[in-house]
Amino acid sequence: MTITGDRLQRLARSTADELPGVSHGRPFTDKLDVYKVAGKVFLIVTDDPDEQIITVKAEPEYARSLRQRHESITVGRYLNKRHWISLAAGREITATLVKDLVADSYELVAASVPARHRHRTG
Structure with missing residues (x-):
């Protein structure tokens, strides 16, 4: 079953909401829902009906491997292209x-966050 852009974003949000110490807001623009742990970004959901993507951090080699295997996974939008990937809807x-x-x-x-700060939100 092909995942739709809307379902992709709902899954990403619900997964993030279940993790401890997560906060989210729109610090950059109203079209970017930014999820953080201890004040550091780990997920961006792009709220644009013409571009329903999510952006996540990944180990560089794993990110490269994913981009090679899945046409719906590209270099990360908005962030460091080596460490971040963006996912769009796609059959794979x-x-x-x-x-x-x-x-x-x-x-x-x-x-990457010192242990004493890991469950702080913001």
Whole structure:
């Protein structure tokens, strides 16, 4: 089953909302819903009906591998192109992949935060 842009974004949001210490808001523009852990971005949901994408952090080699295997995964929009990827709707994008990438992004970002700050929101 092909995942739609709307479902992609709902899955990303619901996955992020279930993780501890997560906050979100629109600090850059009203079309970007930004999710953070301990004040650091791990997910951006683009609220534009013409461009329903999400952007997550990934290990550089894994990100490159994903881009090679999935045409709906591209270099990250808005952020460092080596460490971030953007996902759009596509037949090769599954609910499991979306959930895993959001959770992995959260873990990568949380691991970079000193332990005493990890459950702080903002």
